[in-house]
Amino acid sequence: MIxxxxxARIDDERPIPPQVPRGSLRLQLHRGYDFDAATATVPYxxxxxxxxxxxxxxLAARPGSAHGYDVIDHDRINPELGGEDGLRRLVxxxxxxxxxxxxxxxxxxMAIDNGNRRWRDMLEWGRRSPxxxxxxxxxxxxxxxxxxxxxxxxxxxPYGEALDAGALRLHLDAADGRLHVAYYEHRFPIAAEQxxxxxxxxxxxxxxxxxxxxxxxxxxxxxRAFDDGRAALAAAAGDPGVAKLxxxxxxxxxxxxxxxxxxxxxxxxxxxxWRSAADQINWRRFFDILELPALRMQDVPVFxxxxxxxxxxxxxxxxxxxxxxxxxxxxxxxxxxxxxxxRLQQLQAQRPPDAAPGPAYVVVEKILAPRExxxxxxxxxxxxxxxxxxxxxxxxxxxxxxxxxxxxxxTIGGDRGxxxxxxxxxRYIALELFPAEFNACAxxxxxxxxxxxxxxxxxxxxxxxxxxxxxxxxxxxxxxxxDRGRSAADAxxxxxxxxxxxxxxxxxxxxxxxxxxxxxxxxxxxxAGPAKQxxxxxxxxxxxxxxxxxxxxxxxxxxxxxxxxxxxxxNEVGADPAQFSMSAGDFHxxxxxxxxxxxxxxxxxxxxxxxxxxxxxxxLSVLSECPQRWAEAVERWSQRHAPLRQPYRDGxxxxxxxxxxxxxxxxxxxxxxxxxxxxxGLAAFAERLxxxxxxxxxxxxxxxxxxxxxxxxxxxxxxxxxSVLDVRRDGEFPRxxxxxxATIAPAGAAxxxxxxxxRMTVPGVPDLYQGADFWDLSMVDPDNRRAVDFxxxxxxxxxxxxxxxxxxxxxxxxxxxxxxxIARVLGYRARHPALFERGSYRPLRVRGPLSSRxxxxxxxxxxxxxxxxxxxxxxxxxxxxxxxxxDAAVLAGSELVLPRPxxxxxxxxVLDDGPAVPTAHGCIxxxxxxxxxxxxxxxxxxxxx
Numbered sequence: 007m008i009x010x011x012x013x014a015r016i017d018d019e020r021p022i023p024p025q026v027p028r029g030s031l032r033l034q035l036h037r038g039y040d041f042d043a044a045t046a047t048v049p050y051x052x053x054x055x056x057x058x059x060x061x062x063x064x065l066a067a068r069p070g071s072a073h074g075y076d077v078i079d080h081d082r083i084n085p086e087l088g089g090e091d092g093l094r095r096l097v098x099x100x101x102x103x104x105x106x107x108x109x110x111x112x113x114x115x116m117a118i119d120n121g122n123r124r125w126r127d128m129l130e131w132g133r134r135s136p137x138x139x140x141x142x143x144x145x146x147x148x149x150x151x152x153x154x155x156x157x158x159x160x161x162x163x164p165y166g167e168a169l170d171a172g173a174l175r176l177h178l179d180a181a182d183g184r185l186h187v188a189y190y191e192h193r194f195p196i197a198a199e200q201x202x203x204x205x206x207x208x209x210x211x212x213x214x215x216x217x218x219x220x221x222x223x224x225x226x227x228x229x230r231a232f233d234d235g236r237a238a239l240a241a242a243a244g245d246p247g248v249a250k251l252x253x254x255x256x257x258x259x260x261x262x263x264x265x266x267x268x269x270x271x272x273x274x275x276x277x278x279x280w281r282s283a284a285d286q287i288n289w290r291r292f293f294d295i296l297e298l299p300a301l302r303m304q305d306v307p308v309f310x311x312x313x314x315x316x317x318x319x320x321x322x323x324x325x326x327x328x329x330x331x332x333x334x335x336x337x338x339x340x341x342x343x344x345x346x347x348x349r350l351q352q353l354q355a356q357r358p359p360d361a362a363p364g365p366a367y368v369v370v371e372k373i374l375a376p377r378e379x380x381x382x383x384x385x386x387x388x389x390x391x392x393x394x395x396x397x398x399x400x401x402x403x404x405x406x407x408x409x410x411x412x413x414x415x416x417t418i419g420g421d422r423g424x425x426x427x428x429x430x431x432x433r434y435i436a437l438e439l440f441p442a443e444f445n446a447c448a449x450x451x452x453x454x455x456x457x458x459x460x461x462x463x464x465x466x467x468x469x470x471x472x473x474x475x476x477x478x479x480x481x482x483x484x485x486x487x488x489d490r491g492r493s494a495a496d497a498x499x500x501x502x503x504x505x506x507x508x509x510x511x512x513x514x515x516x517x518x519x520x521x522x523x524x525x526x527x528x529x530x531x532x533x534a535g536p537a538k539q540x541x542x543x544x545x546x547x548x549x550x551x552x553x554x555x556x557x558x559x560x561x562x563x564x565x566x567x568x569x570x571x572x573x574x575x576x577n578e579v580g581a582d583p584a585q586f587s588m589s590a591g592d593f594h595x596x597x598x599x600x601x602x603x604x605x606x607x608x609x610x611x612x613x614x615x616x617x618x619x620x621x622x623x624x625x626l627s628v629l630s631e632c633p634q635r636w637a638e639a640v641e642r643w644s645q646r647h648a649p650l651r652q653p654y655r656d657g658x659x660x661x662x663x664x665x666x667x668x669x670x671x672x673x674x675x676x677x678x679x680x681x682x683x684x685x686x687g688l689a690a691f692a693e694r695l696x697x698x699x700x701x702x703x704x705x706x707x708x709x710x711x712x713x714x715x716x717x718x719x720x721x722x723x724x725x726x727x728x729s730v731l732d733v734r735r736d737g738e739f740p741r742x743x744x745x746x747x748a749t750i751a752p753a754g755a756a757x758x759x760x761x762x763x764x765r766m767t768v769p770g771v772p773d774l775y776q777g778a779d780f781w782d783l784s785m786v787d788p789d790n791r792r793a794v795d796f797x798x799x800x801x802x803x804x805x806x807x808x809x810x811x812x813x814x815x816x817x818x819x820x821x822x823x824x825x826x827x828i829a830r831v832l833g834y835r836a837r838h839p840a841l842f843e844r845g846s847y848r849p850l851r852v853r854g855p856l857s858s859r860x861x862x863x864x865x866x867x868x869x870x871x872x873x874x875x876x877x878x879x880x881x882x883x884x885x886x887x888x889x890x891x892x893d894a895a896v897l898a899g900s901e902l903v904l905p906r907p908x909x910x911x912x913x914x915x916v917l918d919d920g921p922a923v924p925t926a927h928g929c930i931x932x933x934x935x936x937x938x939x940x941x942x943x944x945x946x947x948x949x950x951x
Contacts, residue, residue, distance in 0.1 A: 021104030023326060025364035026606055026843055028057040028835045029766065030108055031774045034614055034791050035062050035084075036072045041092030045099045050800040052103040054825070055832025058326065058367075059100060060108040060773060062614070064093065065315065068119045072791065073614070074110070075331065076117030076298060080312045097324045106326035106362050111316055113309075113342065114335035115292040115300045116141075120193045125299070129156070130195045132274030134225065140308050142290040142300040142337075148449055152288045156275045159283035159296060160192055169257060169267060174277070176255040176266060180243035183236030187270065189277075197273050198232050201239070204269075208251035213238055281713070287442045292335065293556050294439050304337040309345060317349060320366060321356040327367030329390050329608075334372060334483045334555040337548045340384050341488065343370065347385040367771075369608045373558075373580045375482040380604065381493065388600075388607025391773055392580025395611050397596050398761045399581060399623055400588035401861065403573070404879050407630035408586040414637045415572040419662045424584040427570045431561040432478045434707070439560055440553065447553050448473050450546040454525050457542060464518055472511055472518050473550075477557050479506035484555040487547050489540070491530035500528065526550050567617065568706035571667040574674070575626035578617050587630070590861045590878070594849040597863070601769030601847050609765045612775035612782050614791055619782035620775075622674040624761060625754025629670075631881040632750070639746050640669055646739065650729050652722040659722030663708075668699055668727065675783045676747055678755075678819035682740035685733045692731040696724050698785040753880040755781070755818050756890050756940045759827055760876040763941055766831040767865065767874045769847055779828055780821030803829060811918045812938045816889035823890065827917065831943060834872075834916050841867045850875075854900030856932060859883070862902055873913065875902055875932070876941040883940060892940045894933055901929040911946040 031051055033044055044059065051059060063074035066082040074084065083090040100107055118125055128137040133145055133154060147153055161168045168174055168189065176196075177188045185196040185204070196204075198219060205214035217235035219228055242248060255269060256262035270277060278286065283296055292298035302308050319325045330346075333339045350366040372380060372389045380389055422430075436444050448470045455461040455469065480503055485496040492500065504523045508516050531543035567577040576583045600607055611620040618626075629636045644665065651658040651665075660668065672695065680687050700720055703709055710716030729735055758781065766772040775782070777794040780802075784790035802822045806814070806829065814823040835842050845867035852860040852875070862875040877883055885893040904911075909928035914920070923934050923944060935942040 021101075022360055023101070023104055023106035023362040024057050024839060025362050025367075026839070027106065027108065027327070027367060027771045028839055028842070029055060029772045029774065029832045030058040030060040030608070031056045031776065032060040032610075032614070033062065033776050034072075035064065035074060035087050037070060037086040039793065040086065041088035041096045045092075045096045047796050048096070048099040048103055048105065050796055050803065052105060053800075053803055054779065054829050055836055056105065056774070057836070058106040058108050059096075060329065061110065063110045063112050063331075065112075066121075068117050069121070072788070075112050076119075077112050077115075078117050078119045078122040080116075081315055083315070093319075093324065101360065107324065108327035108329060108367060109316070109319075109325050110329045110331055111313075112331045113301065113303045113312060114332045115298040118297045118299060120191075126195050129158075129273070129275055130198045132197065134228075136225075139302055139305060140311070142302050144288040144446065147288045149286065149288070152276060152286070155273070157278055157283070157286055157288050158194065158275045159278040159280045159287060161189065161277055161279050164279045165277055168277075169263060172257040172263075174257055174266060174270070176252055176269070178239070178243060178248060178252065180240055183238070183240030183243075185239075187266075187277075194273070194275065194277065196269070198228075200269065200272060201232070201235060204251060205239075208247055208254065210242075210245075210247045210251070213242060213247075283442070284439060285441050285445075288446075290443070290552065292332070293560055300335065302337070303342055306345075309342070313346070313349070317353055320350060321353040323358040323361030326362040327369075330368070330370040330386075333370040335552065337552065338486075338488055339370070339372075340381065340486050343368070343384040343386050367606065369606075373483055376582055376585065378482050379495065381486070381495070382603060388604035388770070391608040391610030391613070391770075393596075394600075394607075394609040394765065394768075394770065395578060395613075395616075395620075396581040397588060397593055398611060398764050399575065399578060399627070400585055401590070401593045401764075402624060402627045402757050402761065402878055403576065403587040404627075404630040405587040405589075407633040410633035410637070411573055411586075411630065414633065414640070415666075418666045420570060420572060422570070424566065424570045424572075424582075428562055428566045429478045431565040431569070432480070432557055433474060435561040435565060436474060436477045436553070436557050440556060443549075443553050443556070444470075444473070444477075447546070447549040450542070450549045451522055451525060454539075454542050454546060455521075457539065461521065464521070468515050468518055469522070472507065472515055472522050475507040475511045475519070476503055476522065477554060479503050479510070480554050480558065482554075483558045484551045485527070487527035487531075487551065489530070489532045489544060491532070492527045496527070500526070563617075564705050565707055568667075568702045569663075569708065571663060571670065573626060573629060574618065574667060574670045575623040575629075578623060579613070579615055590849075593861065594847075594863065597768045598847050605769050605843065607770045608773050609768070609770040610773040610775065611761050611765055612778045612784075612790075614775070614787065616775075616784075616790060617786050618671075618674060619784035619790060620761065620778055621754065621758040621781045622671075622783050622785075624757035625751060625783075626670060626674045627757060628750040628753045628881055629673075631753070631879050635749075639742075640666065643669060643739070643742070646736075647726070647730055650726045652725070654719055654722055659709075659719050660726055661709075664699070664703065664723060665726075667702065668695065671695060671698060671785065672743065673747065673750070675785060676743060676751075677783060678751065678781065678821075682744045683733060683737065688731045688733055688740060689728075692728050694785060694789055695731075696727055697789065699723060699727065701786060750881070752818065752884050752886075752890055753882075755824075756877060756880040756884060758782075759824060759890070759939075760878070760880075760941055762824060762827055763831065763874065763876055763943060766828070766835065767842075767872065767943065768863075769842075772832075774828065779825045781824060799825065812891070815891050815938055815940075818890045830917050834943070834945070838870055841865060841870050841872065845870075848905070850905070851903045852900060852932070853903050853929070854932075856883075856897065856900040860900070860932070864905075864908055866908070871908060871911065871946050872916070873902070873904070873908070873930075873944040873946075874942070875935055875944075880940065890940055891938045892936050894937075897932040897936055900932045902932065902935060904928050904930065908946070913944040913946050916943040916945050917941075 064083055065077045066079035066084045067074045068076045068078055083093050124137040124140055128135045143156055145154055173189055175188050178185055187194040202214040202217045216238040218231040255266045257266050290300035336342050368386045369388050369390045370386050374393050452466045452469045455464045504519055507519050511519055525546055527547055531540050534540045534543045570583055704712045704715055709719040802825055806826050814826055845865040848864045850862040850864055852862055859879045861878055864871055864873045883892055883896055885891050913923045917939050923930055
């Protein structure tokens with residue numbers, strides 16, 4: 007650890023990072039790409055124009071973690087990343103370049119691991135452990151077998167079978183004197199109070215006496231006695247008595263097996279088969295992932311302990327901002343965010359003078375439904391960008407193609423609209439994936455019913471049916487009710503939900519819908535009567551709100567998105583596939599509103615969680631401009647590949663829906679440099695596609711799922727896919743795909759440039775995902791977390807200084823043109839930060855034949871201004887012989903109309919060092935503005951033309 011005075015010396019000559027990020031770049035850190043690797047990348051990021059590195063979680067995670075979201079220790083920087091020394095080296099490099107650091111933090115959950123001291127302590131001491139209330143455990147379960155105990159569903163077979171097979175064995179860790187039951191890689195610690203009993207039964211009374219755990223002694227005294235006893239036990243590890251003790255619990259004998267079972271029945275946990283988790287689990291977890299138990303972050307001691315290291319790093323000036331992972335998983339996101347902001351404000355005065363000035367930059371990972379807004383009283387800078395990703399994606403889809411693509415989808419077999427698919431998925435997920443959480447919420451509501459004579463006749467079964475209907479119709483991730491009741495926004499949501507539930511529930515249970523709505527915040531919990539009633543209401547509200555968010559995520563993103571495939575470019579995190587497109591007017595309104603409410607919100611078009619890379623979505627959106635051509639291609643390909651499909655049950659494998667989605671992915675992700683005769687390249691591409699399709703099949707849950715996969719169906723699908731792309735079997739099909747891509751791929755690339763320019767110029771802070779400075783044709787994780795060749799990118803950026811933009815536009819396939827765009831715009835933002843932080847946003851009109859195909863706006867502040875013009879629909883816009891350069895004949899007759907304050911200015915291009923753009927009669931001809939680029943960023947210094 008560097009001493010403060012040493013740190014000051016190092017930082018004497020460093021430029022100070024900007025308070026508000028001008029542009030961030032997200033890096034996925036892991037053992038294979040650690041702090042030192044990131045440090046080596048800093049000069050390139052600086053040259054690209056990035057002001058802040060945005061890092062995945064940096065606290066100690068499970069060994070080998072590829073992402074860092076499985077934190078096991080809040081008190082340490084991840085040693086696999088290089089520990090705190092490695093972090094300080096990275097920060098020193100960032101500071102030398104005037105850059106800041108944003109880190110991802112995970113307040114919702116930890117990971118179960120042998121190295122998680124808090125989880126182990128909770129299992130050793132039960133409710134007496136300080137960690138008993140650290141994790142969100144229901145210690146008062148309605149299941150008598152779990153009252154005061156934690157379900158541990160980590161056995162690969164039923165408990166009795168594991169016991170009979172001898173898979174459970176009592177062991178002593180000679181290094182620290184701890185007893186545990188081993189099950190393969192798992193270590194289940196023995197309860198602390200059992201040590202003296204076990205040792206006495208083994209005749210080791212002197213050693214048993216060392217533990218001194220009996221009586222009502224203070225907790226600290228008990229822990230000291232336990233530590234002393236463990237030290238003595240470790241020293242006696244070679245004693246024959248210890249061997250005798252372990253042998254007595256050997257499950258290989260009937261007596262040993264019986265003793266081991268009795269010992270396990272006296273633990274603070276109950277071992278169980280993993281398949282029992284969904285129905286019985288009595289602790290909250292991250293969605294359905296058993297290894298990630300949730301935390302009680304609403305409790306101040308938990309909050310302070312989990313954030314202690316992050317707060318220290320912020321106070322020392324090592325980090326400048328935070329991204330809050332899965333904020334909707336918390337019991338009270340609003341209170342959490344406000345508490346976090348207050349603590350950061352308190353620490354701000356301690357930061358060194360060379361640290362970024364002003365308040366910390368804080369954004370939350372939050373998916374906003376259509377018409378939903380992030381409450382300003384959360385005191386955060388905005389969300390992490392999914393909202394913008396949806397807006398710009400919808401903007402690039404041609405509404406004229408919606409009807410034809412909908413008809414094609416229905417012909418293929420998609421007879422349900424997305425809304426209906428979502429409702430079906432919500433019911434399935436609530437009852438099949440989260441039955442324990444669903445039951446816990448229903449019991450919390452039923453407890454309220456039983457507490458009053460006028461409500462007590464409503465049975466639990468009726469409460470369950472009503473709850474299921476409320477969840478099925480829920481239009482957002484969650485509400486944010488607390489003891490004050492509902493906000494106006496939450497009240498409007500619940501009116502919509504209850505009205506829908508009234509229509510779909512049993513007529514005799516409509517009155518119960520009204521009651522449940524009242525209990526869930528329709529009546530302020532603070533006005534519910536005695537303290538016990540208020541506690542019951544708040545408990546039910548918390549259960550409900552945390553259930554709706556997990557049901558939404560798994561039902562929408564991880565089920566319905568894989569069932570409904572009208573056009574996969576609209577099936578993205580944060581998007582609503584039912585909304586096919588967005589008008590230019592609606593996009594402008596959203597941008598202006600963000601500029602007013604959250605001008606520092608993060609804007610992204612690619613993340614570590616996206617379903618498809620940003621340029622995959624851009625390319626697929628071109629299909630909305632040529633739906634008939636696409637339908638004809640699908641028909642030809644389907645007929646060609648019909649003999650490869652295998653009869654399976656009542657149909658074929660792959661079925662029509664899976665085949666259609668795969669064709670979309672094939673077209674969307676096809677690398678620009680992949681040649682149709684490249685057998686090895688096609689095989690590698692087929693492998694990537696197969697990894698995507700297997701995940702898609704299991705997420706859709708139409709042919710098996712992750713718990714019970716339909717491996718035979720999957721095998722048929724894999725064989726079909728690899729055969730289709732086997733050039734030795736059929737060399738013609740890859741050429742057919744290439745021919746189709748010759749039309750849409752350049753248009754998709756132009757759209758990719760359009761969304762990139764919009765991300766960097768509309769109100770907000772642009773974030774760039776690792777590798778997306780070239781074309782991002784990635785698939786869902788883990789494909790989107792593949793290693794990035796930064797050396798190639800560094801070389802390309804250096805080459806850009808001696809290569810014209812025109813040349814790069816014409817050989818666009820290598821992605822260097824996208825990098826050039828990013829570097830030019832970020833460089834401009836660095837020179838004019840105030841314009842982008844506070845500048846006004848004004849929509850502009852395009853007049854002429856291309857009026858509906860373009861979107862334009864101006865931003866201005868104190869005499870400085872920019873004009874942005876980008877194409878929404880690009881098919882037919884480009885010169886087919888000149889790469890991404892627009893066709894001058896197509897542009898002819900269309901012009902950008904400038905308002906009077908801007909019409910007299912002199913405008914020049916930012917993307918290339920070209921001459922001033924001529925203005926005539928308050929207009930700029932698109933032929934002049936879009937040359938040689940298919941989009942434009944123009945700037946003025948305020949002087950008249």
